[in-house]
Each structure stands twice: as structure tokens, then as C-alpha cells.
Amino acid sequence: NAGVTQTPKFRILKIGQSMTLQCAQDMNHNYMYWYRQDPGMGLKLIYYSVGAGITDKGEVPNGYNVSRSTTEDFPLRLELAAPSQTSVYFCASSYGAYQNTEAFFGQGTRLTVV
Amino acid sequence: EDQVTQSPEALRLQEGESSSLNCSYTVSGLRGLFWYRQDPGKGPEFLFTLYSAGEEKEKERLKATLTKKESFLHITAPKPEDSATYLCAVQAEDSSYKLIFGSGTRLLVRP
Numbered sequence: 001n002a003g004v005t006q007t008p009k010f011r012i013l014k015i016g017q018s019m020t021l022q023c024a025q026d027m028n029h030n031y032m033y034w035y036r037q038d039p040g041m042g043l044k045l046i047y048y049s050v051g052a053g054i055t056d057k058g059e060v061p062n063g064y065n066v067s068r069s070t071t072e073d074f075p076l077r078l079e080l081a082a083p084s085q086t087s088v089y090f091c092a093s094s095y096g097a098y099q100n101t102e103a104f105f106g107q108g109t110r111l112t113v114v
Numbered sequence: 115e116d117q118v119t120q121s122p123e124a125l126r127l128q129e130g131e132s133s134s135l136n137c138s139y140t141v142s143g144l145r146g147l148f149w150y151r152q153d154p155g156k157g158p159e160f161l162f163t164l165y166s167a168g169e170e171k172e173k174e175r176l177k178a179t180l181t182k183k184e185s186f187l188h189i190t191a192p193k194p195e196d197s198a199t200y201l202c203a204v205q206a207e208d209s210s211y212k213l214i215f216g217s218g219t220r221l222l223v224r225p
Contacts (some may be wrong), residue, residue: 004157031211042201042215043158044117050210058212090157096211099148103213105157 002026006091006106013081013113021076021109023091031096032074033058034066035101036087043090049074050096081113116141120202127223130191135219137202138184147185148213149178150201158201192223199204 007022025032030051035043035058045058049068063079063085074093078085088110092103115131123137139147150158162171164180172176175196177188187200199220203213 033212035215040217042217043203043213044216045212048210048212056210077219092157092213094211101205101211102148102160103211104160105150107157108155 004051004091004093004104004106006089006109008109009107010110011112013078013111015081015083015113018077019078019081019111021078021089021091021111023074023076024072025074025091025093025104026072027093027095027104027106028043028071029095030071031091031092031094031103032068033094034064034074034076035090035092037090037108038087046076046089052103078111083113085111086113089113116204116206116214118202118204118214118216120122120200120219122219123217124220125222127189127192127221129193129223129225132188132190134189135187135200135202135221136184137187138203139204139215140183141204141206141214143207145205145207145211147180148203148205149185149187150203152199152201152218161200189199189221192221193223194223197221197223 033048034046047066049055092105094103149161152158162178199218201218203215
């Protein structure tokens with residue numbers, strides 16, 4: 001089982017460029033999430049989705065967009081990259097029902113904006 | 115506002131020296147409290163879920179406990195391979211199942 005797969009693993013962007021971080025899960029989970037983690041900090045929720053076609057903002061959504069056209073994929077779009085978006089980005093998914101609510105994480109995408 | 119605070123920020127132990135990590139939380143209706151382990155350059159790895167006060171879970175040298183205001187992760191006779199950052203997160207009783215994380219405790223176990 002691949003679990004949650006994120007691509008790319010590393011990326012350097014110039015200020016003002018755009019990119020899409022890819023996330024795919026093969027566990028048939030309805031719930032998917034994007035978090036960012038800054039050095040020495042916990043994870044902050046950017047956006048989440050409770051199913052295909054449904055997305056909502058988390059704690060730090062500014063500068064990001066998401067879409068969820070399928071159950072498996074949840075890409076995160078950065079428009080007009082800024083140095084403040086330098087971070088490690090984690091995608092996660094969960095079954096989200098009864099007592100199977102734990103989230104499973106990908107290996108992360110380390111993004112540097114210069 | 116839902117909040118999670120972990121202490122200490124960093125902990126150094128000798129191999130075999132038992133200790134505990136603390137996670138205190140405020141949440142408007144707790145669905146679950148989660149412990150994760152994170153190694154450098156990796157994503158968080160799920161360890162435990164606790165759903166109600168008084169509940170305990172164990173896995174090898176780790177034991178997690180939960181009260182109405184805090185959770186403890188007890189590490190018994192740790193080994194160097196237990197060195198990692200341990201993250202605590204809470205999940206509120208809403209429809210999103212999203213997690214609110216603390217900033218973690220960096221654990222170093224020296225041989």
C-alpha cells in the first residue's frame with residue numbers, strides 16, 4: 001500500500017511564481033487535509049476536504065487554493081509565491097468515521113521561496 | 115478557541131531513563147486526542163488515539179493516558195531509536211475531523 005503520496009519532495013520557487021503540490025491517497029478515505037509546518041512549530045491546517053467536490057478553509061488559507069475532483073487526489077495550488085510560504089507541506093487523509101478518525105500523512109514537500 | 119500546549123519543548127534522556135511528555139488542551143467538545151511520532155525529514159507517524167478520560171493505550175515502551183484537561187505520553191526505559199519529535203493533536207466534535215496540533219516535544223535518548 002502506498003498510503004499518501006506527495007510530489008514533489010523538494011522545490012525552489014522564485015517570488016511571484018506559481019506551482020501545484022500534488023497529493024494522492026489509495027486508502028479510499030473521504031477526508032483529506034493540507035498542513036504546513038514551520039521550523040520548531042506544530043502543523044497548521046491550510047485547507048481540508050470532506051469529500052469529492054467539497055473543500056473548506058483551515059487556519060492559514062491565504063495564498064493557497066485547493067480542488068477535490070476525485071476521492072483520491074487533493075492538489076494544493078500556490079499562486080504568486082511569497083517568502084512567507086517557505087515551509088514543509090504535509091498532505092493527510094482519514095477515514096473519518098466512528099473510531100477510525102486518525103489521519104495518515106505523506107512524507108512532505110519542502111518548499112523554499114527565494 | 116481550541117488549543118494544544120506541549121511540554122517540555124525538548125527533553126534529553128539517558129538510555130533506560132523513564133520520563134513523561136505532557137499535552138494540555140482546551141477544546142469545545144473532544145472527539146479524540148492523538149499522539150504522533152515525527153522523525154527528521156518525515157511525515158508524522160500515527161501512534162495512539164484516546165477518546166475518553168481515563169483511557170490508556172500502550173505500544174512497546176510507550177503508554178498514553180488521558181484526563182479531561184491533559185494527556186501524558188510515558189516512555190519507559192527508552193532506547194536511542196525512540197529519539198524523535200512527539201506531536202499531540204486534538205480533534206473536536208465537528209464534521210471535519212481536522213486535527214489541531216501542539217508544537218511538539220523533541221526527545222533525544224543518548225546511549
